[in-house]
Amino acid sequence: MNAEKQKNSSSNQIDGNLALQILQQIPTPVMAVDPNLQIIFMNQAGCRFIGKNFEEIKGTHCYSIFNSTHCQTSDCRMKKVIDGGERFTARNQVNIDDRVIHIEYTTAPLKDDNGNIIGGIEYILDNTERVRQEQKLREQNKIIMEISTPAIKLWDRIVVIPVVGVIDSMRAQQMMDTMLKEITQTSAKVIILDIHGVAAVDTAVANHLIKIAKATKLMGCRCIISGISPAVAQAIVQLGIDLGDINTNSTLEDALSDAFALLKFEVISKK
Amino acid sequence: MKILAMNKIIEETTIDVCESVDNAVVIYTTRQMAAQIGFNEAQQFLIATAASELSTNIIRYAKKGFVILRTISKNHDSRGIEIIAKDNGSGIEDIDRAMQEHFSTGNSLGLGLPSVKRIMDEFFIESSPENGTLVIAKKWR
Known part of the structure; x- marks a missing residue:
């Protein structure tokens, strides 16, 4: 019974030679090392990757060949397995x-039949193209962020600045510049900063908003922050931020009617 | 401070953080992950805010580091989100003071770390001049 079982299971396995051929021909580098990080196996793709024959590198320390950022540091994932x-x-x-x-690279321990660790295995994926794409994406993100914050004159002496996405110190400075310039150019008396589209209001962002509001006040202009959604309101409370005497509103519409009230404008529907 | 328990990891993403653009990636990825495991919109926003706080700290104080975002599970059906922020900067000199409200060495509001602790359910911080700063925070659904 037992023998039969064994026979069955062995018939499910492929023979060693084919297994080696498969391993050799996997189109990405596969390597195994002993506990001293000396190379005991490298498949064909791996040899091509480093441009050497297996005979040349057999027994050499893997770090002397790859010379990577992680090599011989606590970051080495091979040592960890x-x-x-x-x-x-x-x-x-x-x-x-x-x-x-x-x-x-992905590493896993190499174990013998009894489960003892006798080294490590790793396979390597070339990431060059991905890194290049990410770099490109990063630059694009930067461009999107750098697109200047538009200031829209909404009414006589009322300017609205919609803020979308992520605010960082550079962008906050840009917003500040735009606002202050707009105040002098349009002699605006009320500036509405609509933060409805902001992705997250952390303490740094709140700090920027407070500074912007203070600066506009110094220039004799009122600043209303609108677009405080329930989520933003909760975040500000959770963060323990005191917005002081800055006027806030949940919608741009409310902010506009507040601005009208401040400037003593009246909107009357035609009879 | 108590080391947090290990949880089963469902999904994991590592984001290198060195400039403010990376902060945007951290924020959007966190929101997406939080949404995926069913946090409501206000909670998504709060968790993203906590993540943003941590990555902003990396950029501001250590210049460079990484954030690992994980969806995790415990007791079979309880799901959560784990934020790990690590840098190799010069570390926080006095953690107890950094965890106090309105304490800052960097011209900010000084509310960051305490608020991350408040927003999240579990919080761990470790810092030394040799190994930089490690913050682990978890939020359960």
């Missing part, structure tokens, strides 16, 4: 013969 970790994936940068390659 040899020391008992289960599985790690991390981004890294390898330096092979003056070539800098961005990679993502």
Whole structure:
């Protein structure tokens, strides 16, 4: 019975030679090292990746070949699996013969039949294209953020500035500049800062808003912050921020009618 | 401070943080993850605010670091979000004071870390000049 079971299970397995061929031909680098980080296996894609034959690198320390940012530091994920970790994936940068390659590598412990750790295995994915794309995305994000904050003259002496996305110190400075310039140019008396589209109001953002409101006040202009949604209101309370005497409104519409009241405007419907 | 318990990780993303654009990525990814596991809009906003607080701190004080965002689970059906912020900066000199309201070494409101602790359910901070600062915060549904 037992023998039969064994026979069955072995018939499910592929023979060692085919397994090796598959491993050799996997189109991404696969490597195994012993506990001293000396290379005991590198598949064909791996040899191509580093541009050497397996015979040349067998037994060499992997760090002397990859020379990566993680090599010989506590970041080395290979060391972590040899020391008992289960599985790690991390981004890294390898330096092979003056070539800098961005990679993502995954490591796992290499165990014998009894489950003892006898080294580590890793496979490497070339990340260069992804890193380039991310760089591009980063630059695009920057451009989107840098698109100047528009100031819209809504009414006589009323200017509205819609704020969308993420506010950082650079952008806050830009908003401040735009607002103060607008105040002198249009002799605005009320500026409405609509933060409805802001992605998160953390303490840094709140700090910027308070500063902007103070500066406008110094220039003899009232600042109303509108677009305080329930989420924003909760965030401000949770953060413990005191907005002081800054006027706030939940909608732009309310802010506008407040502005009308401040300037003693009256909206009358035609009979 | 007590080390937080390990939870089962459902999904994980690491975001390198070194300029304010990265902060935007952290905010949007956090919101998306929080929405995915069913936090309502106000909660999404709060969690994103906490994440933004931590990544802003990295940019402001350490210049460079990373944020790991995870969706986690415990006791089978309880889901949550975990934010890990790590940098290799010079560390926080006096954590107890940094955790006090209105204490800041960097010309800010000094509400950041205490408010992250308030918003999130679990909070852990560790800091040293050698290893930088590590903050782990979790919010359960």
